[in-house]
Amino acid sequence: MLLQLNIQNFAIVRSLEIDWQAGMTTITGETGAGKSIAIDALGLCLGDRATTNVVRPHCKKAELTANFDTKDNTIAQQWLQTHDLDLEGESHCILRRVISAEGRSKAYINGSQVPLAQLKEVGQLLINIHGQHDHQLIVKASHQCQLLDGYAKHQVLLDDVKHYAQQYKKLTKELELLQQNKQQREAKQQLLQYQVTELDEFNLQENEFTTLEADYKRHSNAQDLLDTTLSTLQSLSENENFNIIDTLRHCNDNISALARVDNQLESVAALLNESLIQLDEANDELKHYYQQVELDPESYNMIEERYSSALQLAKKHQLSPDALVGFHQELKQELTNISNDESRIDTVIEELEKVKGFYFDAASALSHSRQQAATSLSELISHSMQELNMPHGQFNIAVSNQKTTKGANKELISINGVDEINFQVSINPGQALEAMHKVASGGELSRISLAMQVILADKVVTPTLIFDEVDVGISGPTAAMVGKKLQQLAKNTQVICVTHLPQVACKGHQQLFVSKLTDGEHTETSVTELSKQSRVQEIARLLAGDKISQHSLANAKELLAG
Known part of the structure; x- marks a missing residue:
């Protein structure tokens, strides 16, 4: 409070x-x-x-x-x-x-x-x-619906209807968007299909381009590799007149002999010996490499063709050749998504029908609850009107299901349900029930509004x-x-x-x-x-105005005593 x-x-x-x-x-x-x-x-x-x-x-x-x-x-x-x-x-x-x-x-x-x-x-x-000014609101349909729902206290039913209405609206928007973009998707799908097919046929594998590039360089320089390797082998060991390894071995033998005489040469001997070992190893590996290198024009042509194709595809799609494999996977995924969008249209249509069924079931339950509340509230307001100096007053809340009155085929998905609420009133004997704003005066509307407020306030x-x-x-x-x-x-x-x-x-x-x-x-x-006495004075003023008489004071005391 x-x-x-x-x-x-x-x-x-x-x-x-x-x-x-x-x-x-x-x-x-x-x-x-x-x-x-x-x-x-x-x-x-x-x-x-x-x-x-x-x-x-x-x-x-x-x-x-x-x-x-x-x-x-x-x-x-x-x-x-x-x-x-x-x-x-x-x-x-x-x-x-x-x-x-x-x-x-x-x-x-x-x-x-x-x-x-x-x-x-x-x-x-x-x-x-x-x-x-609340009485001005009660002639509005939206406010009438709020008043009835407030009296009925069926928030769970309202939440269900709102939930399915929002779901239906969301799915409807998705379907409209899918259908609007269908032509664009079809054109995109054709382009993607061509690109994916081309890349599928080329079928470049992960890290393949790195290997391909190395093979291409080796084959394109094979003759130079052979010539230079042979020349180097000649210098290292093959030349009978003079070669590096024989000369180094002779030097190593001489210094090793001297180191036995003067140990200060031992470190030099060790370095020469180590160098000789390394040169022998390099010479052996170079011989092995020379024997492996081949001039194979057929293999070279195949490698050159695939290497060039990879470069052309990369240039066509404006990427580096190393990115082709990832790009290929992205295009395939995009093509799959577009295909899914097409099948999604059918799925959304099915979901819409299901949600529509759930919605109308929930709306029907809400309508039933509103009908029951309308009967009860109409009786209470009618009785209250009669107490408020409208002895022949009758009040009725008409709840009409628009799905029934306007046809089941018409889309009536609203967060407030499918009901049309209409407050009807009859003031005089024999007068038919009609919409309030047509038959009730301003003062009568004020009394009806007050009757509602007192009844509904008890529910708040x-x-x-x-x-x-x-x-x-x-x-x-x-x-x-x-x-x-x-x-x-x-x-x-x-x-x-x-x-x-x-x-x-x-x-x-x-x-x-x-x-x-x-x-x-x-x-x-x-x-x-x-205070008590001041209240008597104020009630008397309200009764008689500024000129307070003994009579008005007596009336004031009587009102306060009651």
């Missing part, structure tokens, strides 16, 4: 702190005093859009703080815990809004700055505000309900019944009601009086909690 509201520099309020009680609180005051200013401030705490004119003139900012007790509100407590915004060991939810004179706004929950959307989220769990889980001048256009015995209904509602819920009716004001467990003070230059609004 709402515990406290603190308002600083808001509109014509300089500083105001209001403590709220459980049960029913009524707010009264003179015309133009700003009776709804606390409701407006609460609205901003709950995330309403802020404008620059909400800041008191000549002030830098307005600051609004609402303190709620969430001890018995487990849903709000869970929300705060989920978002890490709860106060450890405390059951409070403090909403704060700071609005600068330039229109900039900051929002806080329990001292932590949050996006405005989070104020709205948690606000819906704390307060439900019914405004004086929020612990605080605010009625902001919803009793406009009501008077006399009807006003007394309205007050009685609101008081009954306040047995289980905190009710705050801005009113101009004494019959409603007197039913409050707490009454606040709003007044406007001015010194000719500055204007301020103040809110005062009325």
Whole structure:
């Protein structure tokens, strides 16, 4: 429930702190005093859009703080815990809004700055505000559907219908996109098929180009390799007149002999011996290599042809030859994906039919629930209308299944189901039920709206309900019944009601009086909690106006005693 509201520099309020009680609180005051200013401030705490004119003139900012007790509100407590915004060991939810004179706004929950959307989220769990213009909404089909669903409390059915409607919409978009791109895919598929076939036929393997390039270089330089190798072998060992190995061996023998005489030559002898061993090994390997090298024109032609083809393919696709194998795999995968897209069209069509079946099953269950709720709510509102000075009033909620009335072949996939909701009313005896906006006057609409709000408010889980001048256009015995209904509602819920009716004001467990003070230059609004005696004076003023008589005072006492 709402515990406290603190308002600083808001509109014509300089500083105001209001403590709220459980049960029913009524707010009264003179015309133009700003009776709804606390409701407006609460609205901003709950995330309403802020404008620059909400800041008191000549002030830098307005600051609004609402303190709620969430001890018995487990849903709000869970929300705060989920978002890490709860106060450890405390059951409070403090909403704060700071609005600068330039229109900039900051929002806080329990001292932590949050996006405005989070104020709205948690606000819906704390307060439900019914405004004086709600009766203008009840003639709209969309609002009528919301009211009926709110009474029926079949959120699971609504979620099912919404889920399948969204699935159907998603699949429909996918099918449209697949069909729109079909011609482009076919052209792309032809090109890919040609490219993949060409690369399949060439069939270059992983790392093959590196080997191919080495083979090509070797075969293209085979004669030079043979000539140079033979010449080198001649120099190393084959020339009988002079060769390097024989000369080095002779040197090695001489120095080795000298090293036996003078050990200072041992290191030189070792180096010469090691060099001789290495030259012998190099000579042997070179002989082996020479014997392996062949002049094979046929092999060379085959290697040259494949090597050239690889270079041409790489140039054609604007890549390096080493990237051809990876590119080949990418093209094959893209071709597979396009083929899958074609088969996906058939799959999506099948899925659409399945989802459509699930949707209409869910919509049918929702329709059945709405029919049941419509019967019950129609009876309750009819009875309430009769209590609110419409003795012959009859109310009916017509739920028509558009799939039945407009044909099963017509696509009627909507997140709200397939029902058309129409609030019908009859005010006078013998009058046929017709749409509300055709037969009900403004005052009658206000009473019907109030009847609905009181009935539906009993279904709402929020612990605080605010009625902001919803009793406009009501008077006399009807006003007394309205007050009685609101008081009954306040047995289980905190009710705050801005009113101009004494019959409603007197039913409050707490009454606040709003007044406007001015010194000719500055204007301020103040809110005062009325004592028992002050309440008598205020109820008498509401009854008689500014000229309070003994008779009006007596009537006021009688109303408060009742």
